[in-house]
Structures are given as structure tokens and as C-alpha cells.
Amino acid sequence: MTGRSSVTIIGGGASGVLLAAHLLRDPKADIAVTLIEKRGQFGQGVAYSASQRDHRVNVPARGMSAFSDDPEHFSRWLQTRGYAAGGNSWVFVPRRLYGAYLEDVLRQAGQSRLGRLVVLSEEVVAVREGKSGIETVLDNGTSLVSHHVALAVGHETQPSRGRGIAVRLGSERDTPLPQDAEVMILGSGLSMVDAWVSLSEADHRGPITVVSRNGLLPKGHKDVPPINIDAADVPFGTNLPYFMAWFRALVRETENDAGDWRSVVDGLRPFNQRIWQSWSKHSRRQFLRHLRPWWNIHRHRLPPDLYDRMVSAIQRGQVSLVAGEFVGVERHGDGARAQVRRRGTTTRETIDIARVYDCGGVSVDVQSSSNPVIRELVANGRARPDELHIGLDVDEYCAVIDAGGKATDRLLVIGPLTRGRFFEIEAIPDIRVQAANLAARILAKS
Known part of the structure; x- marks a missing residue:
């Protein structure tokens, strides 16, 4: 030195x-x-x-x-x-x-x-x-x-789930698939969209089942300006239910004035770190456990055209969103056999697929x-x-x-x-x- x-x-x-x-x-x-x-x-x-x-x-x-x-x-x-x-x-x-x-x-x-x-x-x-x-x-x-x-x-x-049977996008094991192969994707966030994009660019036509705890799809961007929020109006340090009630009321007020919810999410951005730090450990843990999936789909959005294409794939039935628990997967012939428990049920559903992609976050x-x-x-x-x-x-x-x-x-x-x-x-x-x-x-x- x-x-x-x-x-x-x-x-x-x-x-x-x-x-x-x-x-x-x-x-x-x-x-x-x-x-x-x-x-x-x-x-x-x-x-x-x-x-x-x-x-x-x-x-x-x-x-x-x-x-x-x-x-x-x-x-x-x-x-x-x-x-x-x-x-x-x-x-x-x-x-x-x-x-x-x-x-x-x-x-x-x-x-x-x-x-x-x-x-x-x-x-x-x-x-x-x-x-x-x-x-x-x-x-x-x-x-x-x-x-x-x-x-x-x-x-x-994280290591891929299913005892290594699930594949990470872009890894050495992510080899080309038959165009009509049935595929399962674990996770429904931005990484899932990446996997769907890769399959689409390979002209994949087979059914794609997307499994995540809440079955939520990221929202699309819209070119709208953020609203101006005064720091004095933000309820720093309150409990999570109070804060969420304030936030939802602000969204309703904005939409009633012909505005867009995105303007509220983006207007709050300068205060996000301060809000997080003002919460108790209990509130932060509550947020991570119960609200983060909903926050993520509104905060981390897709390019508008990509969102429209994703929604179209869901509407025409090529992509199915399943809210539920991924129970496990085992090898079955040249492919795999996965088990899923849909949300609100106790029954395990068996799905045969050619491949499972693990896009469950980082x-x-x-x-x-x-x-x-x-x-x-x-x-x-x-x-x-x-x-x-x-x-x-x-x-x-x-x-x-x-x-x-x-x-x-x-x-x-x-x-x-x-x-x-x-x-x-x-x-x-x-x-x-x-x-x-x-x-x-x-x-x-x-």
C-alpha cells in the first residue's frame, strides 16, 4: 500500500x-x-x-x-x-x-x-x-x-430446489427443449418473465405452468408522473396496518382525481428507505412475510409491451398462473413429475413436465x-x-x-x-x- x-x-x-x-x-x-x-x-x-x-x-x-x-x-x-x-x-x-x-x-x-x-x-x-x-x-x-x-x-x-432437478435459467443444464414440451416455472416475479422470454424467443409453443405462493404477476409500467408527497404527510414510525390504510387511501384519492396508482408508488420512492428504517422489527418482519409480494409487483414493473405480451399468453392459455405451494419434484422418464398444492386446498396435484425452472428469487x-x-x-x-x-x-x-x-x-x-x-x-x-x-x-x- x-x-x-x-x-x-x-x-x-x-x-x-x-x-x-x-x-x-x-x-x-x-x-x-x-x-x-x-x-x-x-x-x-x-x-x-x-x-x-x-x-x-x-x-x-x-x-x-x-x-x-x-x-x-x-x-x-x-x-x-x-x-x-x-x-x-x-x-x-x-x-x-x-x-x-x-x-x-x-x-x-x-x-x-x-x-x-x-x-x-x-x-x-x-x-x-x-x-x-x-x-x-x-x-x-x-x-x-x-x-x-x-x-x-x-x-x-440460491441453489435450485427439488434436489437439483429444477434448472436455473441460463445454466449449463438449461439445454434446448422440444417446442411443444410442457414446462413448469417456480416463482412468478421478474425472473419468471425472463424464463418465459427465453422460451418465447425459442418459439416455444408448449404449456407453461407458473407456480408461486400468491400467483401474482408483475404489473406494467405506464408513463405517468409521480405525485408530490410532503414528508410531513408520511406516517413514519406507525404500525403496518395504519401505514397501509394511509397508503391505500392515498391511492384511492389519486385515482378518484383521474390519476394512476403508479404515481403514488413512484411519489413515495424518495421516502422508502426512511419508512423502512422507521418501522419496528416486528413491522418489517410482517411486511416481508405478508406484503412484500404485493409490493414487488407494483414497485418492480415490466416494460408495457412485455407486460401486454405476458398477459396475452395467459389469456390464450399457454401460460397458467397457479397460486399454491410447490411440494416437490422427482425424475420421471426423460422429464420430471412435480407435486403442487393449490392455495386453499389440501390436495396434492401431480403434473408431468419436461423441465422445471426455478425462478424463485435471489x-x-x-x-x-x-x-x-x-x-x-x-x-x-x-x-x-x-x-x-x-x-x-x-x-x-x-x-x-x-x-x-x-x-x-x-x-x-x-x-x-x-x-x-x-x-x-x-x-x-x-x-x-x-x-x-x-x-x-x-x-x-x-
Whole structure:
């Protein structure tokens, strides 16, 4: 470690690239950034490595700039490459294209001054604090020491269900299927839509059964402005039933004035993290257990045309939404035999299918993480799960809190791994603000 302030970022997906870009944005800042991604692909991660044309971002281009203080940055980038003709920012681009944008943002940040950015294609196995700095240990046996380490590992996919019979979309086992094969998809969120898109692009014509606990389909976007909500009108710190009654009343009032419920959801967005933090542990647990599926389908919406196509597939019977419990699956001939218990019944229904796709989400208890860095930090008490076990425990400045309750600003976290404190921290508009704030704090200490 040299005298220059230095930061090692573990994870080269969207969170890691956005933090690096904000750290390097000022060409006069004397800081060295090392960005480590074991796959060697920067700016893509789980979300933006999707290959299909219709695997698209679920936020219009106007909200996807890497920099919140330059909201047209992404739109300008699109226009220079022949997209968004006429400056139309109400477009939902392929996720692979957005991954290319993030990669370009990183490249430009690294060009601003020689030697300020180093990218490594390696796996990190441990992070250790010492007197001279914080050490990042690599799988190849080497290590590097810096003033700060930021964990930007993003989402972690759970192992597929059904004793490995279910398949993850895009995995090696996701081989081509006969076009008339019957398919089951577990989960009905955005990942399910990805699986349906992949099947559609392969001209799949067979029946598709979608099984989820509540059988809910994500709603579609509509180009409507958010309403203005005064912070004084938001019932922070109340119990969940009171808050939901207030929210529903606001939706009714807006719709009675010829408005749209989307305007309410989007108008509340600036307050989402503060609302989450104002709730008791009991209220937050209630929300996760009972209301999150309904919140997700209204908050994380589909591009309008993709939503219309999905609804059409349901209406013509190719896709069937089943609200119920996935009981299990076993191999049956060349395919599989699954058992489902529909909601409100006690009877198990048997369905023969050619394949089961597990699209049941990405949340995972960090104590059972497959990431060696997270496992090592938690096992040795240098980090601890948040109280709901949906991420790592961090303070308001994203510093990791250890098993004894002490925070260290040498070890920082950005992105979805901070969801226990911030909850709404999975979309670019939220992560870019977190990245800017975290970068400003690091630079102020350099």
C-alpha cells in the first residue's frame, strides 16, 4: 500500500462499477481503485449479463443514468449509438446493452488519470484487517492491502430446489427443449418473465405452468408522473396496518382525481428507505412475510409491451398462473413429475413436465452464503447478519458492523447486501445515490 488513498472493491457488477466510477469521477482526486471480479466481466453481474434481446431493464432509460446529478447521461450514451432516436428516454433497453454502458462508464473513469484504476479477474477468499490497512486475500495465493475494502457482491442465487432437478435459467443444464414440451416455472416475479422470454424467443409453443405462493404477476409500467408527497404527510414510525390504510387511501384519492396508482408508488420512492428504517422489527418482519409480494409487483414493473405480451399468453392459455405451494419434484422418464398444492386446498396435484425452472428469487440468509468472503467474515465475527438475516448489518454510512456491535469504516458494503438497513437498494436509481454518498465519504477521508 502506497501513501495514496486506496480502495479495493470486491465485485464488478453494477454496484462495484458505480462505486468505482464515483470514486474516479473527479480527475484530481488522488485515489487508487482496484476492482476485482472473478468472472472478468465488469458491469454485468447477475442482472446485466442476460443475453436475450427482450431481457430488458425494468426502469425506463431516463432513470438509468450512472449519475443522479446527470440524469441524461445514459440517454446521451444511447443516442450516440443509434438508440433512443429523437431523444426518447421512455425506452426499456436490453439488459446486455445496459451492461455495455456500465462497462463503458468504468472504462472512461479509468482513463481520466493513469494508474488510478486496476481491474483484476480473480476470486477473493478472505478480507482481514491489520495495523497498516485492510488485506484482500485472493484465491491465487496473493493479497493486496488498501485503506478501504468495499463489498459489492450483489445478489446471490440460491441453489435450485427439488434436489437439483429444477434448472436455473441460463445454466449449463438449461439445454434446448422440444417446442411443444410442457414446462413448469417456480416463482412468478421478474425472473419468471425472463424464463418465459427465453422460451418465447425459442418459439416455444408448449404449456407453461407458473407456480408461486400468491400467483401474482408483475404489473406494467405506464408513463405517468409521480405525485408530490410532503414528508410531513408520511406516517413514519406507525404500525403496518395504519401505514397501509394511509397508503391505500392515498391511492384511492389519486385515482378518484383521474390519476394512476403508479404515481403514488413512484411519489413515495424518495421516502422508502426512511419508512423502512422507521418501522419496528416486528413491522418489517410482517411486511416481508405478508406484503412484500404485493409490493414487488407494483414497485418492480415490466416494460408495457412485455407486460401486454405476458398477459396475452395467459389469456390464450399457454401460460397458467397457479397460486399454491410447490411440494416437490422427482425424475420421471426423460422429464420430471412435480407435486403442487393449490392455495386453499389440501390436495396434492401431480403434473408431468419436461423441465422445471426455478425462478424463485435471489434472497438468501448470509449465514448460508456460498460466497467465501461473506462466510469467512461472519464466521470470524468481523461481520454479522442484519436482524432479519437478509443482508449484512451496516451502519448509516455502509460500514460493516461486527459481532460485537462495532462498526469499522475500513470495511464497507454497497448494494443489495445492505438491504437489511435500506431495503430499497436493488435498482440503479437507488444504488447510484448510495455509491455517490459512499464515494464522497471515502474521498473526504483521503
